Amino acid sequence: MLDAGRIATAYRSDRVLTIDGTAPPVWAALSGFWQTADGWIRTHANYPHHAAGLRAGLRLGDTAEAADVRDALAVRTSAAAIEAISAEGGLAVAVMAEHPALDAALRQTPLLDVRGYDSPAAPRAVLLGSASRPLEGIRILDLTRVIAGPVCTRTLALLGADVLRVDPPGLLEPEWQHLDTGHGKRSTLLDARSARFDELLAEADAVVLGYRPAALARLGLDPQSLVPRHPGLVVAQLSAWGADHPQRAGFDSLVQAESGIALIESPDGERPGALPAQALDHSAGYLLAAAITMLLRRRAIEGGSWWVQTSLRRVAAELLGMPRRAEPGAEVAVDPAAHIAHFSIGDVELVTAKPALPGLEFAAPRTWGADQPSW
Structure with a gap:
């Protein structure tokens, strides 16, 4: 039988993840919502090459931080910022309202x-x-x-x-x-x-x-x-x-922003938000x-x-x-204690969500890139 708490924990696995007892930062400093001269955009810069593209598009130096990006975007229109960032290999989209006709067509x-x-x-x-x-x-x-x-x-x-x-x-x-x-x-x-x-x-x-x-x-x-x-x-x-x-690259957060989800999830009717x-x-x-x-x-x-x-x-x-x-309704509290798994991977102590499928248990992750290219 499916367990709603197990499924909810699996869907939000990054919230229960710890590495050596510490929750890792899952968003880079330059990933997020930014206000522009005429609206909002969302950037994704978790990978270094995307962060470099963002900085280059805004004509910022390699050491530019979040405050520098905020100031650079505040004086640009969303369209101009997105065009400049995209031209340098960065990722940014406009925060937009829903597209009912497009969504209806996609559902067909x-x-x-x-x-x-x-x-x-x-x-x-x-x-x-x-x-x-x-x-x-x-x-x-x-x-x-x-x-x-x-x-x-x-x-x-x-x-x-x-x-x-x-x-x-x-x-x-x-x-x-x-x-x-x-x-x-x-x-x-x-x-x-x-x-x-x-x-x-x-x-x-x-x-x-x-x-x-x-x-x-x-x-x-x-x-x-x-x-x-x-x-x-x-x-x-x-x-x-x-x-x-x-040709278009993207991530969950960017699709949420452009599809209208970010405005639906706004915490105050002005600032964009995100699904939980x-x-x-x-x-x-x-x-x-x-x-x-x-x-x-x-x-x-x-x-x-x-x-x-x-x-x-x-x-x-x-x-x-x-x-x-x-x-929005009240968030349903889920105690994750029953839905987490513990692994030792070399010297790393890892806590992750258990699988959503009942009666099954994950095998431990292996070190990234450490295996031979063979079956």
Whole structure:
């Protein structure tokens, strides 16, 4: 039976996460809402290269801090600031009101867009796992970052899959982010253009893609390229803004801001706010994990190759179409004590949320990037 408290804790896992007894800062100083000359924008600068792009776009030095960004944005319009920041590789969006017509149109499209392709069945098509670990023996190549994709692949590992996360060398992952969502997976650093990567892909049952669609296409890792090369492969694709915006990068917080959620969640009717959880990320991750599990079973029965895709923006449209109160209700208190797990990872003592699925327990996360690129 599902436990509402367990699910709520899992959705807000960053709030119970501690590393050596300390809650890590999950937002960088330059990530957040900023008032401009004509409104508000939201930035995401948790990665150093995005912070550098933000500073460069605002013509600030490498040591500029939050106060400098605040002052620079106060004299710019939102449109001018976003254009300048984006031109330098930073991430910023306008805080906007709801788009009822757009949301209604998005809800006419599948929440999980599933497509099948005729192809020879893969050699390892049959699911041989148990009732509690149905994906035992299934190999998942994980090309995702941040929260939504890692939540998806963490869930697949929980169900018994052999999940290998591959990150490009030179692009570090924040420690807390990996420890919050890395349970049960191995993690390696490997260039996606290497021969070894192609060998891993050839032996995979499924691949989960979380990078910008245009960036994947340049590497030949888009579904249209992967499916013909690897018959029987299940391809799952997640993006921030959807297939209609292949060049656009984004995160949960940015989609909340531009879709209208941030203004709905305003604490005072003026300043933007945010959902009490990274709900777009977590929802997309669980939905995609369910779809992959279903498609692996369909492949075992029907053969062929399969592709499923969704986006944070599509999930936002679904959320915005649900019933809501005119005024926010009181927050329901959940005692997290029954819903946390303790791990020792080398010299690190880690506390994280337990899985939302009842009766299952996570395996410990492994050190990011420390595993060999092999199954």
